[in-house]
Amino acid sequence: MLTNQDHSFSKSHPCHIIVIILSFVFSGFGASAQAEDTATVATYSSDISPAVDLPPITLLAVDTDNDNGGSITISWDDAGYSELPQFRGYEILRRSIQANAPVLVGTAPHGSSSLVDKSVSDDTTYVYYVAATVGEERFVSDSSSHVQSTWQIYNTTLTPLLIALIIVGGSVIFFIETAKRGRKLFLRKIAGLEAVNEAVGRATEMGRPILFVAGIADIDDVQTIAGLTILGRLGRTIAEYDTKITMPTRTSLVMTAGRETLREAYMAAGRPDAYSDDMVFYVSDEQFGFAAAVDGILVRDKPAACFYLGTFHAESLIMAETGNLIGAIQIAGTAQPAQLPFFVAACDYTLIGEELFAASAYLSEEPRQLGSLKGQDVGKAVAMMLILAGVLIMTLASMWELDTMNQLQQLMRDLFSLN
Amino acid sequence: MKREIPLIITFIAGTVFVVAYFVPHSPFNRAESLFNDWFAILAAFAIWLGALNLLKICALKVSRRSKDWYLGFVIIVGFFVTVAVGAYDGVVGLSNVPATAFRDPGTNFDWIYRNVYTPLSATMFAMLAFFVASASYRAFRARNFQATLLLLAGFLVMLGRVPVGDLITGFLPPAYQMSQWATWIMDFPQTAGQRAIMIGIALGIISTSLRVILGIERSRLEGE
Numbered sequence: 018m019l020t021n022q023d024h025s026f027s028k029s030h031p032c033h034i035i036v037i038i039l040s041f042v043f044s045g046f047g048a049s050a051q052a053e054d055t056a057t058v059a060t061y062s063s064d065i066s067p068a069v070d071l072p073p074i075t076l077l078a079v080d081t082d083n084d085n086g087g088s089i090t091i092s093w094d095d096a097g098y099s100e101l102p103q104f105r106g107y108e109i110l111r112r113s114i115q116a117n118a119p120v121l122v123g124t125a126p127h128g129s130s131s132l133v134d135k136s137v138s139d140d141t142t143y144v145y146y147v148a149a150t151v152g153e154e155r156f157v158s159d160s161s162s163h164v165q166s167t168w169q170i171y172n173t174t175l176t177p178l179l180i181a182l183i184i185v186g187g188s189v190i191f192f193i194e195t196a197k198r199g200r201k202l203f204l205r206k207i208a209g210l211e212a213v214n215e216a217v218g219r220a221t222e223m224g225r226p227i228l229f230v231a232g233i234a235d236i237d238d239v240q241t242i243a244g245l246t247i248l249g250r251l252g253r254t255i256a257e258y259d260t261k262i263t264m265p266t267r268t269s270l271v272m273t274a275g276r277e278t279l280r281e282a283y284m285a286a287g288r289p290d291a292y293s294d295d296m297v298f299y300v301s302d303e304q305f306g307f308a309a310a311v312d313g314i315l316v317r318d319k320p321a322a323c324f325y326l327g328t329f330h331a332e333s334l335i336m337a338e339t340g341n342l343i344g345a346i347q348i349a350g351t352a353q354p355a356q357l358p359f360f361v362a363a364c365d366y367t368l369i370g371e372e373l374f375a376a377s378a379y380l381s382e383e384p385r386q387l388g389s390l391k392g393q394d395v396g397k398a399v400a401m402m403l404i405l406a407g408v409l410i411m412t413l414a415s416m417w418e419l420d421t422m423n424q425l426q427q428l429m430r431d432l433f434s435l436n
Numbered sequence: 437m438k439r440e441i442p443l444i445i446t447f448i449a450g451t452v453f454v455v456a457y458f459v460p461h462s463p464f465n466r467a468e469s470l471f472n473d474w475f476a477i478l479a480a481f482a483i484w485l486g487a488l489n490l491l492k493i494c495a496l497k498v499s500r501r502s503k504d505w506y507l508g509f510v511i512i513v514g515f516f517v518t519v520a521v522g523a524y525d526g527v528v529g530l531s532n533v534p535a536t537a538f539r540d541p542g543t544n545f546d547w548i549y550r551n552v553y554t555p556l557s558a559t560m561f562a563m564l565a566f567f568v569a570s571a572s573y574r575a576f577r578a579r580n581f582q583a584t585l586l587l588l589a590g591f592l593v594m595l596g597r598v599p600v601g602d603l604i605t606g607f608l609p610p611a612y613q614m615s616q617w618a619t620w621i622m623d624f625p626q627t628a629g630q631r632a633i634m635i636g637i638a639l640g641i642i643s644t645s646l647r648v649i650l651g652i653e654r655s656r657l658e659g660e
Contacts, residue, residue: 085461168461175458185642193652237475239641242648249655269486270479278655298493299486303553305560317504331564338567352637354630362575363567370633374640377655378647385652389643396639 072096074158078145086139086168091147091161092131098149098156099127105150109134114142114163137166177432184399189392196388204387209348209366210379216346217254220321226261228320230311230336232327232351233304236270239374240352244327245271245278246377247350251324252282256291263314264297267307272299308332315339325349325364326373329356337363350376403433443651450649491515521545589625593618 074095081088091109098104109132112119122134137143145161196202220227229251231244248264255262262279266272275297283292300310312335315323323340325333326349333349333356340347341363349360350368360367368376371393378386407429414422449471456468494508502508525543529536538545576591578584595601596618605613647653 083460085465170459170461172458172460179458182642185639186646189643189646190650235479239644243640243644246644246653246655268479269482269484269489272486272489273482282655295493299489301490302483302486303557305557309556309560313507331561334567334571335560335563338571341571352640354633354637357633358575359568359571362571369636371636371640374637374644377644377653381655386647389647389652393639393643396642397636400635400639 071098071156074098074147074149074156076145076147076158076161078143078161078164080164080166081133083169083172083174086166087135087137089134089137089143089145089164089166090131091134091145093147093158094130095149098151101151103152105152108148108150108155110146110148111137111143112146114144119146139166139168141165181396185392185396188395189389192391193385193388196384196391199384202384202387202391204379204390207368207372207375207379209350209368209372210376212346212348212366213251213380214254216322216348217251217258217260219346221258221260223321225321226263226318227255228311228314228318228323228340228345229262229264230323230325230327231264231266231271231275232325232329233267233307233332234328235268236274238328240328241271243374243377245274247324247326247380248275249278249282250377250380252279253286256283256286256288259288259291262296263318263320265300265307265311265314266297267300267302269299272297304330304332308335311336312339315343315345319343320345323347325351325360326368326376327351329353334359334363340364443654447649447651450645454649487515518545518548521548589621593621
């Protein structure tokens, strides 16, 4: 099933073997020379007492997987020291094989069993020790194997995601090329986008402005980018209709990008003289300060049409309900699932999730952009097939305790777990 | 060139971010970190741009006695009073032993924060309660089959979340009481619907990102 559950690789299926081989190849054949260190506790510290009535702590130090190097992961099994009444914690010690004395690299509290040491150098080989501190005494493990950190070329845990990206990206590019060759592509109508011209026309007839809010996130958020690309298409229509637009922004960078987008839209419509920088203005970085300002604009200016397209949080309903109270035609779109019900309840049209990202391409009516939407559909078809396969496998695995089914079930879990 | 340069910059930056996600080492992680630093620097300078723009618009409104000019006046006064108080507290704090910052508890700036900013923010947030009530009233009207389903699901979830729900269905075995119905609705139909939306969003983000990176989506440059 497509869940976010965390499941480690099972060692029984072939995928794991392939990953191990790939990990070995990618780690440069030199990740960790696994020779046992012969150093004993007594050789490096005189104040460390050997364990007397419990077996020594066993530990494993390995290069941290799928990283940029400079990191070793130490894990241990404490053999019962943490259950002693005076147990105070663990000390993790490290010694480079050229040095005689170990250094303390970290401490860990009761209940922990691993630590990532990020203070290592890739060109040095180390051994580690873990000491359980009980009262004034320290019970030290034997040394770990020799270990050296290395960087990996590629993060193998992201392979399923890379495959998905290649399938979807490849489909998008394929359909863009298909559309460029002139093939007609069918697209279902999106009511919210069909109503854009109606909303602008209504504002023009009523002689009232249009309000556009590109969300409350900064320009590095893809929803803000989607909102601004829609503004580009909408701005052209607004310029053609000679209607006024007001765009308050929460961040300065969105203000700058919004101005640039509108200026270009007015130029594309042949109305550069009608554009003014005052149409787009910064209000406040504070979430509710911004919401208060938008509410004030709604109540005072009474825009005939309101567009809320981007990332929204708790302020979504405050704005949309106020817009509803003044009788504006409202079109909203966000990829925040928690805010969608509020927009659906308060707005006339809502672009749900992917429709927000499809809007710019839909409004442009350019074959290349429409082709990219068909590419998305391939991704959806693949997702649907995988969901059906997952449901089927899980159902069969629960009905019959067959090894093959359980292995398939584990494979599905592994494929769709990113951790 | 005015059109090509932004497209090239977008392509390089976008590609670096995609590759850096899968390849955790140099030069991609360094380039990613560098671009993030540049963004932070740009955003920091842009705060001045925004603040000056806000003051300019308000000052013009006041000087022209435009409609609701007094609101602009309140913003200008509020802006300068807050900056002045913060600066005063910062300078005075330097001579204290130990030195204090303008944001420390007990300063005048902190007084403004606790007694002006916080209540105003809380007031705006509190309005949400009334808006939720009015929006729910409209959303839960049983106008058609879908709206009736929504009403029914909402009613069961709300009732299942309070003790009276289980009290009403107390005659049923524990596994069939109202709280379990609410949990089932939230865990299965609600989660399934939400995940469907999330899958669509993920695909939409990939498609939009590709359009922007490959320069197919260029509405911001169409005036050239």
